[in-house]
Structure formats: structure tokens, C-alpha cells
Amino acid sequence: MSGFFRYQRRQGATLTGPDHTRFRLWAPSCSSVTLEREGLPAVPMSREPDGWFQCETQSGAGVRYRYRISEDLAVPDPASCSQPDDVHGPSEVTDPLSxxxxxxxxxxxxxxxxxxxxxxxxxxxxxxxxxxxxARLAGLGITAIELMPLSEFPGSRNWGYDGVFPFAPESSYGTPDDLKYLVDQAHGHGMMIFLDVVYNHFGPDGNYMGLYAEEFFARDSLTPWGKAIDFTRREVREFFLDNALTWIMEFRFDGLRLDAVQAIDDRSWLEELRHVVSETTESGRFVHLILENENNDAGLLRDGFTAQWNDDAHNALHVILTGENEGYYGNFSSDPIMALAAVLEEGFFFQGQLSSVTGKPRGSASSDLPADKFIFFLQNHDQTGNRAMGERLTVLADPDALKAAYALMLLSPQIPMLFFGEEWGCRNPFFFFTSHKNELAAIVREGRRSEFASFSRFHDPEQRKLIPDPNDPDTFRRSRPEGFRKDDADQGAWLSLTDELLTLRHHLIIPRLKGAHSAGVTILPRVNDGTGSDLAVALVAQWRMNDGAMLSIAVNFDKTPALLIFNPEGKLIYARNTSTGNSTIESNSIAVWLKDESHV
Structure with a gap:
């Protein structure tokens, strides 16, 4: 039916006619379940094999309902598509064809x-x-929006990683149809739209599943967020497969970003997800599956996952730009330029070696993978918001060095990702925020502050009290980008830089990008300044593009010039803060060449 989309789920509330709904719940821990609808008679649900309960009733879209699982408790539907009264309220039957x-x-x-x-x-x-x-973003050259998680969470302020209803778009942002409107409008502007999904845990408030489906969780396996989800269970696997396909087939998202997949014990489920998505989506449609994976599992990228967030790229550049070396930045502090060189040449820095921070091996070999398998970012919700004070790089780094790194990100063959506001140099912090209440609010506030006790800046308990309370509405308010101001010269310069770099990317890089591979990285020494030091401070990275062209990028983040020990061939397509007519590359500068005279 042209203009309408639905995905037939195996669970939850499904309209079978204008005023008929089938309700289906997996509750293996229950001996009986009753459907309760507001303003309508209760209906006992019939028990089916393997712990399923089902009934079909005369009730249509808009009906509010719960499942009574015991004499003293009725719960929302774990596969609810709408929670208009938050996580403890009733679920609402929705019509996907509305x-x-x-x-x-x-x-x-x-x-x-x-x-x-x-x-x-x-x-x-x-x-x-x-x-x-x-429209503004499309005009700037952004081609994909990535939404932080939308699963219904407690309250109205949350990053989204505390969601407890994976099928229900967060109601404080709008209705399910409002979300479909956003996706539809993105497509109308020629933009893809991706959704960040969390399949490794549920949030701590509003998750009743363990009371009626204890088998959903593994008894002896823990994650940082509690009991691990048991992906060896077919019912569990299908719950999340249904979820992924609902977002892709019914809400028409162009892809999913899978959060922290290292916390999913059963790797085979990831492979099944990729296969099911490929088999279900329409022929000729582009759908992309993006990983966040602490394990740096290059095998998943070889086996068909589209790309992975490249934390190694961020971490190496963050150390270069800020000099910070605490926490996981300690893995990169001894030689950050060498780490950056590995990232640009081979994708991952960690390819099986021991982490100096954890003492455990991490990663796998990735040098055979094309550059576009890696997503390159300088900032994101994690790397900014997980800082105690939520600082963006615009207040941490030297402006010239940051702009050189920004140009590297937007002109390299890895896939660039900007964090909202970054395109115009936003200086507002981005904090961790929630809207928990009572005892849980206190636990989250004090837990958040204790996380930073090992950092030198926060050894003093009084200093830790300065870390914003995640539950304070002001923490949320202060995280909102202040908005681009036309009269702000610095913001205008950032926006012009973004426009210039993305124009170059679209015209000269993207047409040659698919399958581009590294052609090597050369570390550049410092110009001899009389100290005798030749510490590596800069590099030249080169890539062979898919049409045979050679892309070369020289970048120097030091305060002194570096020796350009060979001159890259081709036409200079971009330079910032440097003269390329001699054998040096200046401080905090970048230059980019493309050798393919027939196309430039």
C-alpha cells in the first residue's frame, strides 16, 4: 500500500482489524496473565507453549492497557509501541498505518x-x-543524522541509555507519528537518518521483565549495568530482531548504531541480525549497521557490518590536542602521533596488544579493511558527556591545532561524524543528565561523582561536589547548544570552515572513496631547533582511492615546524596555516594533495 509501512511483530499489541487487537506476551515465570484495558473488561490470556500468553479482543488504536501478572501487580507491555504516561504508566495500542x-x-x-x-x-x-x-544541515553537506537512543526512559531528561521500552519512542519528544515525520522529512532533504539502539542492558527504573520473564537474563553473567541479557534464548533473540526490524521497516530508519556490543555475550546473534536485516529489507535499499565495540572486532566488519565508531582515532587525537593522560587516555599518552599514524594506516590502533590501562589484550588486525569501515570523530556524546565537566574541545584545545584536526577528520577517507553544534564551534558543555527520583537519583548523583575520584582534579571530595548533579534540570538546560549567532565572528569562521571542507569532501573525496585503502603513513621529524631533538610531531598519510588517485594529507600539531621529508605529488586542494613551497610544514597546520590531474 503506497505511502504506508508496517512491520508484523511477533509480540506486543498488533492491530488485526480496525477495532481488533492481538496481544502477545512472553511470561515464562507466570502461571497466568490477564489483559487489563482502561474502561473495558479484563480478558484472561491463554497460555501457549514455551511461556507465551495471547488473546485477541475488540479494541483498537488508542486503548491503554496493562498485563496483570500477579494479584498485586499489573505491568506495561515490554514490546509497547507507546508509553504516553512514562515507564510506569499503561501502554497504548498504536496503528502503524496512521x-x-x-x-x-x-x-x-x-x-x-x-x-x-x-x-x-x-x-x-x-x-x-x-x-x-x-534544511540547514543538508545545505551544509550533512548527509546523515544519528539520533541518540529513543527508547522510553523514566522522566523527560536522559541520554537514552536508560531506556526500558525498546519499541516505544520517548514520549516527551513527541508521538510515534512525530518521529516518523522526522524520518520522512530527513528523506525529503536527501538525508539518511540512523538510530542508536541499546541491546546490551535495560535501565534501572521501569524494567519489570525479570518479574515475569526471569529467563530473559543470564543468571551467572554480569555487565556494568547488571545481569546480562541471555541471547542464547530464541525468545530473547527474536525480541531484539523484531525491534531492529520495526525501526528499519516501519519507521524507515536507514540504519542502526548498536551500542556497546562487547557486552552482548553471544556474537552469533550479531551475525543473525545482519543476516535477517539483509534478507528482510527491500531490494535496492541501502541500510547500514554501525557498531560501537570495545573489542575492535574486525571480523564483524569483514562479515558485512558497515562500519565501527573508531574510538582509537578520537583517543589519539584527544591526547595530542589536550595533553591529557588519565583514564583510558593513558593508553595513548606515550606516543600519540604513532597511535594516530596506526589509525590512519590500519584502522584500529589496538589490534591485539595489551592495554596499559587494563592490562588485557584488545582488538584484532584490521589493515586489510578499507578506510570507510571506520567512523572518525573528534567529539561525541560519550567522549564529551562522560567528562566530569562536559567540556567540548573548543574550550580544551588550541584553536589552530583543533582546526587542523577537524580538517583531517573531514577530508580523510574514514567516515566523519560531527557532534551537534560542532559544525559552528559550540562552546557549551554537554553533561551527563537523567531525571531519576528519590533514592535512585541520589545513587546516580553520588555514583557519577565517585567515578572521578581517581582523577587528580577530583581527589578532593569537595571538588567532586562541583560535578553537576545529573538529575538537576539545569544540567540538562546547560547542555543545550546555545545556538549559532550570526554576529559571532568565531562561530562564523567555524561554520565557513565546515562548509569549505564538506564542499571539498563531496566534490573530490566522496566520488573516489568507496574501497579506498591506505598507501602508507610517514612520521615527520621536528625541524632541528638547536636542541638536538627530532621527536616525531607530524605525519603524512596517503590513500589509494578507488579510481587510482592518490590522496595525501600532511598534518603538524606541534608548536614548531616539521620537516616534510618528501613532497606529496598532485594538486594542492587544501592548506591551512602552512606554506608548501618549501621542505617544512608549519606549526598546527595541514595540507592536502590529490594526484589525479584528469579529474582535478
Missing amino acids: YRWVNDSWHGRPWEETVIWEVHAGLAGGYRKLADDL
Whole structure:
């Protein structure tokens, strides 16, 4: 049916007619379950094999309902598609055909065209307000929006990683149809839209599943967030497969970013997900599966996952730009330029060697993979918001060095990702925020502050009290980008830089990008300044593009010039703060060449 989309789920509330709904719940820990609907009679659900309960009733879209699992407790539907009264309220039956799509023939974009802009929908004002900003972003050269998680969470302020209803879009941002409108509008502007999903844990408030489906969780396996989800259970696997396909087939997302997949014990489920998505999506449609994976599992990228967030790239550059060496930055502090060289040449820095911070091996060999298998970022929600004071790089780094790194990110063959506001040099912090209450609020506040006790700045308990309370509404308010100001010269310069670099990327890099591989990285020594030091401070990275062209990028983050020990061939397509007519590359500068005279 043109203009309408639905995905037939195996669980939850499914309309079978205008005024008929089938309800299905997996509750193996229960002997009986009763469906309770507001204003309508209760209906006993029939027990099926393997712990399933089902009934079909005369009730349509808009009906509020719960499942009574014991004499003293009725719970929302774990597969609820709408929680208008938050996580402890009743679920609501929705009609997937209530939204008529305008851009129903959209088939996506190939991966090599991707320029990602990560955003928090709540800070952006909700689904409809964010849709109003899409024309600006498309005009700038952004081709993909990545939304932080939207699963219904407790309260109205949360990063989204405390969600407890994976099928229900966060109600404080708008309705399910408002979210579909946002996706539809993105497609109308020629933009992809990705969703960050959390399949490794549920949040601590509003998750009743353990009371009626104890087998959903592994008894003897723990994650940083509690009991691990048991992906060896077929019912568990299908719950999350249904979820992924609902977002892709019904909400028409162009891909998913899978959060912290190292916490999913059963790797085979990831392989099944990739296969099921490939088999289910329409022929000719581009759908991308993105990983966040502490394990640096290159095998998943070889086996068909689209790309991975490249934390190693961020960490090496963060150390270079800020000099910080505490926490996981200690893995990169001894030789950050060498680590950056490995990232640009081989994808991952950690390819099986021991982490100096954890003492454990991490990663696998990745040098055979093309550059576009790696997502390159300088900032994101994690790396900014997990700082005690939420500082962005614009207040931590030398402006010239930061702009050189920014140009490297936007012109290298790895896929770039910007964090909302980064395109115009936002200086507002981005904090960790929640809206928990009572005892849980105190636990989260004190737990957050204790995380930083080992950092030199926060050894003193009084200093830790300065770390913002995640539950304070002001913490959320202060995290909102202040907005681009036309009269702010610094913001204008950042925005012009973004426009210039993305124009170059679209015209000269993207057409040659698919399958591009490294052609080597050369470390450049410091110009002899009389001290006798030749410490490596800069590099030249080169890539063979898919049409045979050679892309070369020389970058120097030091305060002194570096020796350009060979001159890259080709046409100079970009230079910042440097003269390329001699054998040096200046301090905090970058130069980019493309050798393919027939196309330049």
C-alpha cells in the first residue's frame, strides 16, 4: 500500500482489524496473565507453549492497557509501541498505518556518501523541532543524522541509555507519528537518518521483565549495568530482531548504531541480525549497521557490518590536542602521533596488544579493511558527556591545532561524524543528565561523582561536589547548544570552515572513496631547533582511492615546524596555516594533495 509501512511483530499489541487487537506476551515465570484495558473488561490470556500468553479482543488504536501478572501487580507491555504516561504508566495500542509517508520511494544512500551529525533529540526540542533544522544541515553537506537512543526512559531528561521500552519512542519528544515525520522529512532533504539502539542492558527504573520473564537474563553473567541479557534464548533473540526490524521497516530508519556490543555475550546473534536485516529489507535499499565495540572486532566488519565508531582515532587525537593522560587516555599518552599514524594506516590502533590501562589484550588486525569501515570523530556524546565537566574541545584545545584536526577528520577517507553544534564551534558543555527520583537519583548523583575520584582534579571530595548533579534540570538546560549567532565572528569562521571542507569532501573525496585503502603513513621529524631533538610531531598519510588517485594529507600539531621529508605529488586542494613551497610544514597546520590531474 503506497505511502504506508508496517512491520508484523511477533509480540506486543498488533492491530488485526480496525477495532481488533492481538496481544502477545512472553511470561515464562507466570502461571497466568490477564489483559487489563482502561474502561473495558479484563480478558484472561491463554497460555501457549514455551511461556507465551495471547488473546485477541475488540479494541483498537488508542486503548491503554496493562498485563496483570500477579494479584498485586499489573505491568506495561515490554514490546509497547507507546508509553504516553512514562515507564510506569499503561501502554497504548498504536496503528502503524496512521502515518502516510510522503517520501515512500526513498531507498537510502550508499555508505561512502555518509557525513554523520550526532544529536540528542530532546536537547534539539523534540522530533518536530529537529525536523525544522534539517534544511540547514543538508545545505551544509550533512548527509546523515544519528539520533541518540529513543527508547522510553523514566522522566523527560536522559541520554537514552536508560531506556526500558525498546519499541516505544520517548514520549516527551513527541508521538510515534512525530518521529516518523522526522524520518520522512530527513528523506525529503536527501538525508539518511540512523538510530542508536541499546541491546546490551535495560535501565534501572521501569524494567519489570525479570518479574515475569526471569529467563530473559543470564543468571551467572554480569555487565556494568547488571545481569546480562541471555541471547542464547530464541525468545530473547527474536525480541531484539523484531525491534531492529520495526525501526528499519516501519519507521524507515536507514540504519542502526548498536551500542556497546562487547557486552552482548553471544556474537552469533550479531551475525543473525545482519543476516535477517539483509534478507528482510527491500531490494535496492541501502541500510547500514554501525557498531560501537570495545573489542575492535574486525571480523564483524569483514562479515558485512558497515562500519565501527573508531574510538582509537578520537583517543589519539584527544591526547595530542589536550595533553591529557588519565583514564583510558593513558593508553595513548606515550606516543600519540604513532597511535594516530596506526589509525590512519590500519584502522584500529589496538589490534591485539595489551592495554596499559587494563592490562588485557584488545582488538584484532584490521589493515586489510578499507578506510570507510571506520567512523572518525573528534567529539561525541560519550567522549564529551562522560567528562566530569562536559567540556567540548573548543574550550580544551588550541584553536589552530583543533582546526587542523577537524580538517583531517573531514577530508580523510574514514567516515566523519560531527557532534551537534560542532559544525559552528559550540562552546557549551554537554553533561551527563537523567531525571531519576528519590533514592535512585541520589545513587546516580553520588555514583557519577565517585567515578572521578581517581582523577587528580577530583581527589578532593569537595571538588567532586562541583560535578553537576545529573538529575538537576539545569544540567540538562546547560547542555543545550546555545545556538549559532550570526554576529559571532568565531562561530562564523567555524561554520565557513565546515562548509569549505564538506564542499571539498563531496566534490573530490566522496566520488573516489568507496574501497579506498591506505598507501602508507610517514612520521615527520621536528625541524632541528638547536636542541638536538627530532621527536616525531607530524605525519603524512596517503590513500589509494578507488579510481587510482592518490590522496595525501600532511598534518603538524606541534608548536614548531616539521620537516616534510618528501613532497606529496598532485594538486594542492587544501592548506591551512602552512606554506608548501618549501621542505617544512608549519606549526598546527595541514595540507592536502590529490594526484589525479584528469579529474582535478
